[in-house]
Amino acid sequence: MTDDESSPEGEETGGEGPAESRQRRGFDALFDSDAIMLLALLLGIYAVYVVGGVVIGFPLRGLVNQLGQLTFWIAVFGMGALALNLHWGYTGLFNIGIVGFMATGVYVTAIVSKPVFGSGTSAAEVGGLGLPLFVGIVVGMVAAGLLGLVAALPALRLRADYLAIVTIALSEIVRFTLLSDAVSKGTFGGYTIGLGGGDGVILDFADPHEAFVKALSAPFDLILGTEDYLWEEIYLGVLVDAAGAIIRPNPKPVVDNFFYAALLLIVMGGFYALLRRTGNSPFGRVLKGIREDEDVTNALGKDTNLFKIKSFVVGCALMGLVGILWFGAQGSVTPNTFRPRITFYIWIALIIGGAGSNTGSVIGGAIFAAFLFQGPLYFKNVVETVLGNPEAPASFGAAMAQVGAGDVVPFLLYTLDSLRQLQLVIMGLVLIWLMHNRPQGMLGHRKEIASSIPLSRPSAPAETDDGSVATDGGDPRE
């Protein structure tokens, strides 16, 4: 369950005969560059969506919106899978309470960054501390990490399946807490804050992307003496106006969607860089050692518990951030959004891509988002439009009654209409199929060089010996 993102091409084949090596190199070269593979996959996905949209004559606005949505989901599931990869892929921690950490992140951010109760025109039930959004995000991440710490301190000693049950129970405890009336509203130090109970909370802080652009424009404002230069002049003045040439009327929501999704892609790049850096560091090597054999790692003098706790806390904080970015731009959240189902979405994404591989995580996130999460709904849209939005039977019974009369069309329509539910059946079947046929995922189990320097001999034309890899420190053998 390992990968090799850092090594120059050819290392994996270093121990093979030249002919075979060359052949494999030719084949691998196509896929050696993870970036190219990823790019090809993304382009393919977008092409499929565009073709689907053109077939049904989607209006341009709808198509663009659809692509923005798709990008958003790819980024969200990519980030989620990357964060989970730190737990499961690197360290072997079986965390199925992801959604609890996401919820913690979102809710704490809401409390910190919502405007103070009673200020402005907000109709929100509860207020917040009114701090800037980036403070809220940081505090939300810290809170998710702290929850992870609380869970990790006792639970990491447990077997993997026990840890699984503890984490999923914890995520449910978080949800019950959010649902509870006991903490839905209260006054602390003059602030009316709370979790909102079953009604959820209204996220009436600034739009994340707007806040981001305005924060970026601070240096420009300082020099030019303007206010929110980037937002007012560049974003609204140039970007939105340019989009207005193609999409009218009111291009701003479309641009907002796209811009936010692109922003998330950049954050996902940050996740990727962080994980790759971690994986190649001595710290990451200890984590992988723990994954392979904790006792041996312990015997080598590493405090494995400490390493596991650190890995867990960092991963949980990242999951908190994913939650914030996912739900933070939606205007409001309710506790029952945070059901364990979301946890399994991210697990499926990671398993598709291959645990242990960062590129795999992103690819898994993209495939999951495009074909399992958005795909069925898009397919449903396309088919329904092609068929001219036919009326589907209201229930399985009604559909079956007509099958009994020899007419299968209503049943097919009912199936199509129920795709939103059936897509979870598809996900379950895909998961089973993967565990049967490719448990390591697409990019899992790649060979990994433990050394930080290349081990292949730079130029060894006469290397036609037994083909063994140097195990003696690399000195030429006689």
Place this chain on the structure above:
Amino acid sequence: MAASDIYKRGRKLTVDRPVTVFLVALGVLLLAELVRQLLFGQVAVSRVIGVVWVGLMRGLVIGLAGIGLSMTYSILNFANFAHGDYITTGAFSGWSVTYLIAGGFGSRADIGALALVGAGGSVFGGTLGINVAATPVAVVAGLLVAGLTTVVLTLGIDRTVFKPIRGAGGIPLLITSVGVAFALRYLILFVFGSDTRGTTAAGSLPGIRPYIVDGTVLFTAHDLTVIVVAGGLMLGVHLLLQRTKLGKAMRAMSDNESLARITGIPTERVIRSTWIIGGALTGIAGFTFVLWKGTLSFNDGWLLLLLIFAAVILGGIGSIYGAIVGGLAIGLTAEAAVLWIPSGFGRAAAFAVMILILIVRPQGIFSGRSTA
């Protein structure tokens, strides 16, 4: 002298096992708080008894469903997350039959609506007058069909899904079972719809309402049904595992599968028997649970699953008595917790108990006694 001995032992205990001491102290504190509330009349004695009774009933169902989970967990070595949806499957299949019989096979309502357990509010259990006293045949038939369907389902899923990756280890099997759970649950949703339906006629249900100290407590015929069904099945499983070769073979397998096979135990046959027993108990538990609480929805089993896990872990994985005692303890905790903490945290309290047990005594209460 004696006093200093006690002091020394107490001190040693505090140093060696601080968590245990803390838990005992917490328990004493909670009891004292309850007594205080009772004495000052803030909570009625009858309410406490009622809550405890409901908790025990729920606990019996959890324990009954937990036996199957515990057996497969110890023999196949994986936590089966599809177990909750086996419960749901049992409940829906059994209730479909109960509706059909109580509805006179279409004479009192549309037969399709009956078979789909009144999907979309097309027919109500209350209208059909279903309860154990009014329609005993329908209920017993539903009970049997629930068990039978679940056995067939578990065997089928084992053959197609779990058997091919039997040796893959606990975690891949766990992940696979999550896939099974999703597929099953949403297939049920696809067929039966998402509405929560009332299944029984509570009005005509016989019961007694004795006056205890300061109020009445309700005991119904469905409580009695739960006790008879769960108690009888638990006794039966106990005898089966204690008195037959199968029980011995199961114990041997959960200890060491390779050794069991070398000794000549037909391991695959034992696994099949495990699924049959576990599946039957699970399906019947699902049916009984719905009979007792009077509502049915596609989420029921999944919502019960974590409580069942809690019960099984609390009792010790592989132990039948553990599952029963754990079930009672967890059911009681989930219900009675509302006496101390805000309602809505009942299940949270049960999960917290489970997490505490995992930390303090991960092998459970009845550890070291596998499969019996």
